[in-house]
Amino acid sequence: MKTTRFCLVRHGETNWNVERRMQGHTDIDLNQRGEAQAIQMAKALKAIDLQFDVLYTSDLLRAAKTAGAIETLFNTKAIANESLRERHLGVLQGLRTDEAPQHEPELWESHISRDIDQDLRGGESIAKFAARIQTALEKIREEHAGKTILLVSHGGALDMMYRLASNQALDAAKAVSVPNASLNWISHDGNAWKVDRWADTTHLDSLALDNLDL
Secondary structure, eight states: OOOEEEEEEEOOOOHHHHTTBOOTTOOOOOOHHHHHHHHHHHHHHHHTTOOOSEEEEOSSHHHHHHHHHHHHHHTOOOEEOGGGSOOOOGGGTTOBTTTHHHHOHHHHHHHHTTOTTOOTTTSOOHHHHHHHHHHHHHHHHHHTTTSEEEEEEOHHHHHHHHHHHHTOOTTSOOOSOOOTTOEEEEEEOSSOEEEEEEEEOTTSSSOOOOOOOO
């Protein structure tokens, strides 16, 4: 069976990334640096002459705008998919990581300890988030078996894809970084997933921020 390859891209930087404010489903735009990162990322894909068959993006603005840089350079159109959104972080959305322990100490402790059934009061549990991402990824893989898929999403979502591809437990501490505008590669040979390369930011002019949305 032919191998299906995914190039996973995290969106460019936002002001909330800089402020260490948790975004989740909040629809935050790219900042100026994030827009530049998106262009650098798209140019890097062009420089390696990446031949991809389809482009998917989360429908949230920061991802869609990052995908827009690819659309422009490759003269293609992205398929927006709501299932590729970041995890909904409930009442923690909008709080900075230094504010959350003060405002919601018990919930924050549950969050950082990765209680997989905690929905953060109106948000999405890690278990439900994992199921959503896995379903979306498998559906795309089945629709484009043997193809190369370019996919723009979010730090937490890409971390979840890494966990699924590497069989990392949902409640385990984060094992990898997912920098803004990074390129990350996973594949499926028809039997199992594997991680091929991760967190490539060599195409960016300067350091990129890691994801906060755990």
